[in-house]
Amino acid sequence: MKKLAIVVSHPIQYYSPWFKYLSNTAGLAIKVFYLWDFGVTKQVDFGFKQEIQWDIPLLSGYDYEFAPNISSQPGTHNFWGLQNPSLISQIQSFHPEAVLLMIYNYASIYRLLWGWNQRQIPLLFRGDSHRLLASKGVKALVKREFITQIYRRFAACLYVGKANYDYFRYHRVAEKQLFFSPHTVDNERFLAQADIVDHQAQTWKQELGIPADHAVILFAGKLEDKKRPLDLLTAFLSANIPQTSLLFVGAGPLEAEIKNTVAGHSNIYLAPFQNQTLMPRTYGAADVFVLPSYGTGETWGLAINEAMCLGRPVIVSDHVGCSQDLVHNEHNGLIFRAGDISALTHSLQAALSNRERLQKWGENSRKIVGNYTYAQATQGLMEALEYVKL
Known part of the structure; x- marks a missing residue:
C-alpha cells in the first residue's frame, strides 16, 4: 500500500471521520500527525470562551501520532501556537511517499516547508481560503506574492469549492495542479x-x-x-x-x-x-x-x-x-x-x-x-496523488 502522511493542527470533528474512511476504503496506508491535542483533552476554546472537549471519538479507525508541541501558548489562534521541533523526523520515520498538509500558516509548518525535500517526497496541500472580500493596495500585493511562493512548494493542491479554487488561481497555482476535494462532514x-x-x-x-x-x-x-x-x-x-x-x-x-x-x-x-x-x-x-x-x-x-x-x-x-x-x-x-x-x-x-x-x-x-461526501473528497485526493506519480 502507498503511504501518505497527513499533517493537521489537532483532531477535528469534520476530518477524523474522513481519515477513518481513507484508512478503510482508499487503498492507502495513512498516518495523521497532530500538532496539538485540542478536542480530545479539555481545553479553553478561544472562540467559545469556555473549556471544550468533543464527545465523539476523534482518534479511532486510523493511525495517528502526536508531535510534541513546545509552544508556551499552544493553539491555532497565533502563529507560534504550533511549535513541534520533532515533526519532520517523525514524518520521515513513517517513510511516506507523499505528505498532505491541511494547514500552513504556523511556525512548525514553515519549518517543514523550507526543510523538506519536496523533489524526493512531494507535498500536497488542501485549503479552504477565499477572496470573497478582496483586499487591495500594496500590502495586499505583497501578501499575494508571499502566498504564491508558499504554494510553489506544493506539487498539487486540493480545493474544497469554487471560491477556494479562485483563491488558488489568484495565487498562480496552475489549473493542472488543482483537484476538487470538497469540504464535507460525516x-x-x-x-x-x-x-x-x-x-x-x-x-x-x-x-x-x-x-x-x-x-x-x-x-x-x-x-x-x-x-x-x-x-x-x-x-x-x-x-x-x-x-x-x-x-x-x-x-x-x-x-x-x-x-x-x-x-x-x-x-x-x-x-x-x-x-x-x-x-x-x-x-x-x-x-x-x-x-x-x-x-x-x-x-x-x-x-x-x-x-x-x-x-x-x-x-x-x-x-x-x-x-x-x-x-x-x-x-x-x-x-x-x-x-x-x-x-x-x-x-x-x-x-x-x-x-x-x-x-x-x-x-x-x-x-x-448528498454530493458532498467523503467519497468525493477522497476521489480528488486520489487524482492528486496520481498526478504526483504516487
Missing part, C-alpha cells in the same frame, strides 16, 4: 438520526419555552464578530414575522450582549453550547438555518453542510465560503450581501412567507449535500 452520522431528531427537537423547544406553533430561525456556532450574530438579531427584530422565534445556540464574546437584548424582547431565545452528539437535535429544532458571516474568516461554513444533512433550508451571506457551492438561491435557501442588514431582513421575510416552499427548500438541501 453525512452518515446526521442522516442516521434524521428520523428521531424531530421528536427530540420538539421536546427541547418546549424546554426552552418556544411556542409549539412557531417557526424557528436558528443560529448555531461561536457568538463572535466574524459570524455577525448581532446582524441576525437586528434583522429579526426589524422583520417582525408572526409566529416565528429566533434561537441562538452557542457561546462566545458576544454572548453577554445578546443575552441583554434577549431579555428585553419576546420570541428570542439563547441556548448554551451544544456538543457534537447534540448537534443533530439542534439543527432539528430549526425551520431555517442562518449564517450571516462577514469577511474572509468564514472560509467554508461546515455548519451549513450539517444543517443541510438534516434537510434544513439555509440563508447565508455572500462571504460564506460555501455559498457558491451549497446554496442555490431560491432552491434550497437564499444568499444576501454580507453586512447588509436590510437584505438579511428581507431574506428572513421572504423565506418565512411560504412555509410549504420552505419545507421544499429543505428537501432540496438534503439532495444537494
Whole structure:
C-alpha cells in the first residue's frame, strides 16, 4: 500500500471521520500527525470562551501520532501556537511517499516547508481560503506574492469549492495542479438520526419555552464578530414575522450582549453550547438555518453542510465560503450581501412567507449535500496523488 502522511493542527470533528474512511476504503496506508491535542483533552476554546472537549471519538479507525508541541501558548489562534521541533523526523520515520498538509500558516509548518525535500517526497496541500472580500493596495500585493511562493512548494493542491479554487488561481497555482476535494462532514452520522431528531427537537423547544406553533430561525456556532450574530438579531427584530422565534445556540464574546437584548424582547431565545452528539437535535429544532458571516474568516461554513444533512433550508451571506457551492438561491435557501442588514431582513421575510416552499427548500438541501461526501473528497485526493506519480 502507498503511504501518505497527513499533517493537521489537532483532531477535528469534520476530518477524523474522513481519515477513518481513507484508512478503510482508499487503498492507502495513512498516518495523521497532530500538532496539538485540542478536542480530545479539555481545553479553553478561544472562540467559545469556555473549556471544550468533543464527545465523539476523534482518534479511532486510523493511525495517528502526536508531535510534541513546545509552544508556551499552544493553539491555532497565533502563529507560534504550533511549535513541534520533532515533526519532520517523525514524518520521515513513517517513510511516506507523499505528505498532505491541511494547514500552513504556523511556525512548525514553515519549518517543514523550507526543510523538506519536496523533489524526493512531494507535498500536497488542501485549503479552504477565499477572496470573497478582496483586499487591495500594496500590502495586499505583497501578501499575494508571499502566498504564491508558499504554494510553489506544493506539487498539487486540493480545493474544497469554487471560491477556494479562485483563491488558488489568484495565487498562480496552475489549473493542472488543482483537484476538487470538497469540504464535507460525516453525512452518515446526521442522516442516521434524521428520523428521531424531530421528536427530540420538539421536546427541547418546549424546554426552552418556544411556542409549539412557531417557526424557528436558528443560529448555531461561536457568538463572535466574524459570524455577525448581532446582524441576525437586528434583522429579526426589524422583520417582525408572526409566529416565528429566533434561537441562538452557542457561546462566545458576544454572548453577554445578546443575552441583554434577549431579555428585553419576546420570541428570542439563547441556548448554551451544544456538543457534537447534540448537534443533530439542534439543527432539528430549526425551520431555517442562518449564517450571516462577514469577511474572509468564514472560509467554508461546515455548519451549513450539517444543517443541510438534516434537510434544513439555509440563508447565508455572500462571504460564506460555501455559498457558491451549497446554496442555490431560491432552491434550497437564499444568499444576501454580507453586512447588509436590510437584505438579511428581507431574506428572513421572504423565506418565512411560504412555509410549504420552505419545507421544499429543505428537501432540496438534503439532495444537494448528498454530493458532498467523503467519497468525493477522497476521489480528488486520489487524482492528486496520481498526478504526483504516487
